[in-house]
Amino acid sequence: MPFKRYVEIGRVALVNYGKDYGKLVVIVDVVDQNRALVDAPDMVRSQMNFKRLTLADIKIDINRVPKKKTLIDAMEKADVKNKWENSSWGRKLIVQKRRTSLNDFDRFKLMLAKIKFWVVFNVLKIGIMLGILFPIPMKAGMVRQELAKLKKETAA
Amino acid sequence: MAAKRKTPVKTRNPDLIRGVGKYSRSKMYHKRGLWAIKAKNGGVFPRHDSKPKSPAAAEKPPKFYPAEDIKKPLLNKRKSRPTKLRASITPGTVLILLAGRFMGKRVVFLKQLTSGLLLVTGPFKINGVPLRRVNQSYVIATSTKVDISGVNVEKFDDKYFSKEVQKKKKKSEGEFFEAEKGDKKKLPEEKKEDQTAVDTVLIKSIEGVPDLKAYLGARFSLKSGMKPHELVF
Numbered sequence: 382m383p384f385k386r387y388v389e390i391g392r393v394a395l396v397n398y399g400k401d402y403g404k405l406v407v408i409v410d411v412v413d414q415n416r417a418l419v420d421a422p423d424m425v426r427s428q429m430n431f432k433r434l435t436l437a438d439i440k441i442d443i444n445r446v447p448k449k450k451t452l453i454d455a456m457e458k459a460d461v462k463n464k465w466e467n468s469s470w471g472r473k474l475i476v477q478k479r480r481t482s483l484n485d486f487d488r489f490k491l492m493l494a495k496i497k498f499w500v501v502f503n504v505l506k507i508g509i510m511l512g513i514l515f516p517i518p519m520k521a522g523m524v525r526q527e528l529a530k531l532k533k534e535t536a537a
Numbered sequence: 538m539a540a541k542r543k544t545p546v547k548t549r550n551p552d553l554i555r556g557v558g559k560y561s562r563s564k565m566y567h568k569r570g571l572w573a574i575k576a577k578n579g580g581v582f583p584r585h586d587s588k589p590k591s592p593a594a595a596e597k598p599p600k601f602y603p604a605e606d607i608k609k610p611l612l613n614k615r616k617s618r619p620t621k622l623r624a625s626i627t628p629g630t631v632l633i634l635l636a637g638r639f640m641g642k643r644v645v646f647l648k649q650l651t652s653g654l655l656l657v658t659g660p661f662k663i664n665g666v667p668l669r670r671v672n673q674s675y676v677i678a679t680s681t682k683v684d685i686s687g688v689n690v691e692k693f694d695d696k697y698f699s700k701e702v703q704k705k706k707k708k709s710e711g712e713f714f715e716a717e718k719g720d721k722k723k724l725p726e727e728k729k730e731d732q733t734a735v736d737t738v739l740i741k742s743i744e745g746v747p748d749l750k751a752y753l754g755a756r757f758s759l760k761s762g763m764k765p766h767e768l769v770f
Binding site: 481482483484485486489490493 | 631633643679680681748749751752755757767768769770
């Protein structure tokens with residue numbers, strides 16, 4: 382199993398420990414075997430141990446230690462933010478954050494929505510199994526409809 | 538007493554450093570206008586002799602001297618005020634009761650009484666919690682707020698909730714052994730009316746928010762996987 386994500390200048394990484402936990406940063410230089418110089422649009426450039434970083438799949442095109450403005454422009458050009466938010470890892474983090482910030486009332490509403498969804502889903506499932514509701518050829522379409530519903534509910 | 542100025546004067550002699558004023562004694566004499574005071578008074582400072590004291594009433598010697606010194610109790614300047622209300626609890630907040638008969642019920646906060654207890658109502662029709670007093674420590678404040686502007690809670694105070702004083706009945710010997718008749722305490726009509734008066738307005742504003750009525754009707758409980766220190770209320 383060869384490595385696929387390398388530490389290189391321009392590699393985007395997620396900070397997984399410390400004061401800047403959860404931030405997306407760009408490796409801007411390598412200090413020594415263990416540390417990198419790391420920078421992000423909203424933080425002061427600083428050194429960080431590689432153990433505090435988890436490499437992402439995204440890389441941007443910069444020279445060694447660019448100026449802040451150059452860095453920001455390069456990040457815009459590579460569209461780091463959107464690539465991250467659309468990646469499965471990024472989406473998972475967003476969902477996690479949304480879940481932890483749920484209010485007690487929000488959790489209640491979510492519970493109601495889940496119950497509603499599953500009741501309908503199970504009724505339709507049994508209907509299809511018994512062949513009552515729709516003839517078998519329609520099954521694929523039904524499945525897609527359920528998936529669409531599920532996405533809508535959990536997106537709320 | 539000399540006449541007081543309407544606005545107190547800032548010091549006329551600012552400090553250069555602590556203990557050293559900017560102006561000398563003679564300069565200050567002139568600044569303060571002491572020469573004018575002297576001139577007004579014929580070259581000397583006005584003397585204010587104390588008024589001759591009227592002879593104090595002759596004190597009678599006390600009838601009783603205690604054998605040992607009696608101690609004076611320490612001074613107590615404590616002011617009693619209601620418990621400090623948490624910033625998260627404002628009128629209209631939905632609270633979760635943590636103890637007592639209505640444990641887990643979600644309830645609307647109305648106001649804090651002078652004793653420090655919180656006045657709270659279900660509303661009664663929604664979850665069976667009447668107008669009730671509740672201690673702040675036994676409550677979780679959620680961030681959900683209900684619009685409480687139409688509700689008048691002026692008349693409720695701690696006296697409203699005090700127990701009725703039972704008249705003591707003298708029991709004869711025979712009656713002692715009879716089981717004490719426990720009259721079912723009927724809730725006076727007046728309290729029922731107060732409850733409905735507060736609740737009808739509240740229920741209207743609650744029904745304006747989708748799902749809020751069902752939310753208040755449900756009890757809160759910790760389920761598997763819920764970590765209270767990580768939950769956002």
